[in-house]
Amino acid sequence: MISAVIVFPGSNCDRDLKVAIEAVTGRAPAMVWHRDTELPASTGLIAIPGGFSYGDYLRSGAMAARSPIMQAVIEAAGKGVPVLGICNGFQVLTEAGLLPGALMRNAGLHFVCRSVGLTVETSQSIFTSAYSAGEEIVIPVAHHDGNFQADGETLDRIEGEGRVAFRYREQVNGSARSIAGILNDGGNVLGMMPHPERALEAAHGGTDGRRLFEGLLEAVA
Amino acid sequence: MKARIFVTLKPGVLDPQGKAIHHALGALGFAGVNDVRAGKLIELDLAEGTSDADIEAMCRKLLANTVIENFRVERDGQ
Numbered sequence: 038m039i040s041a042v043i044v045f046p047g048s049n050c051d052r053d054l055k056v057a058i059e060a061v062t063g064r065a066p067a068m069v070w071h072r073d074t075e076l077p078a079s080t081g082l083i084a085i086p087g088g089f090s091y092g093d094y095l096r097s098g099a100m101a102a103r104s105p106i107m108q109a110v111i112e113a114a115g116k117g118v119p120v121l122g123i124c125n126g127f128q129v130l131t132e133a134g135l136l137p138g139a140l141m142r143n144a145g146l147h148f149v150c151r152s153v154g155l156t157v158e159t160s161q162s163i164f165t166s167a168y169s170a171g172e173e174i175v176i177p178v179a180h181h182d183g184n185f186q187a188d189g190e191t192l193d194r195i196e197g198e199g200r201v202a203f204r205y206r207e208q209v210n211g212s213a214r215s216i217a218g219i220l221n222d223g224g225n226v227l228g229m230m231p232h233p234e235r236a237l238e239a240a241h242g243g244t245d246g247r248r249l250f251e252g253l254l255e256a257v258a
Numbered sequence: 259m260k261a262r263i264f265v266t267l268k269p270g271v272l273d274p275q276g277k278a279i280h281h282a283l284g285a286l287g288f289a290g291v292n293d294v295r296a297g298k299l300i301e302l303d304l305a306e307g308t309s310d311a312d313i314e315a316m317c318r319k320l321l322a323n324t325v326i327e328n329f330r331v332e333r334d335g336q
Contacts, residue, residue: 095321096323099320099323103319103320131325132323138325139325139326141271141274141326142274142275143274144272145274146274146275146278184272184274186271186272187325211272211274
């Protein structure tokens with residue numbers, strides 16, 4: 038599978054994401070710079086990494102969402118290409134309009150950096166097919182702006198449509214309805230604050246993130 | 259020509275920074291502060307003749323995230 042990791046100035050999880058994708062798929066992803074305007078031909082997976090793109094200027098993810106490569110990402114997402122946004126990648130996807138809602142400053146104001154318990158809310162997605170619905174997993178978070186907010190109607194809709202992928206099992210950042218990750222209406226775009234690429238090997242302290250990549254590979258291969 | 263864009267959180271959107279400022283004011287002994295909301299002021303130096311519609315488009319496309327924020331534009335002389 039041909040995959041692409043988008044790299045912005047200030048991305049800092051791009052190499053971790055590359056290692057994770059390569060470990061699971063056996064093929065190194067293309068590292069695509071924000072100024073590029075095209076993705077590699079036949080890209081089957083686009084991954085947007087964590088970090089502090091453009092120094093979080095204006096709003097987290099705001100500048101990155103308007104960078105040249107994002108037009109190609111939005112186009113590919115519209116054609117059904119899977120797009121995975123992790124942490125800052127989730128912020129970029131909401132700012133780009135590919136996912137609803139917004140990620141605001143953590144309710145406790147502190148940067149939160151620790152492993153947290155999550156519930157997998159659905160196994161009916163290409164990203165979560167290797168998990169069981171209701172399964173409890175542990176994945177690290179590391180963010181300052183992870184407080185997911187949307188209006189009540191939007192929250193009702195994404196819950197009703199089974200588009201909440203992950204929920205926190207503990208208080209982390211004040212997110213509405215404890216939402217940690219959501220899918221778009223087509224099910225091919227996932228944004229999540231926790232970092233599955235940091236829970237791939239036993240040496241990471243946990244391997245619960247690995248199945249996200251394995252399930253994705255199986256679903257799209 | 260100058261324009262000032264005031265970006266503020268929509269009513270009802272939780273403002274952790276405003277809460278922290280509120281708390282700090284209380285800690286400094288300022289009583290009687292009922293609430294604090296923090297926002298942004300963005301100053302634009304614009305070419306003469308930039309239309310209101312152009313400024314509004316700038317706000318909607320980038321300067322404000324209308325999911326959570328409102329914006330208000332003040333132009334020179336207004």
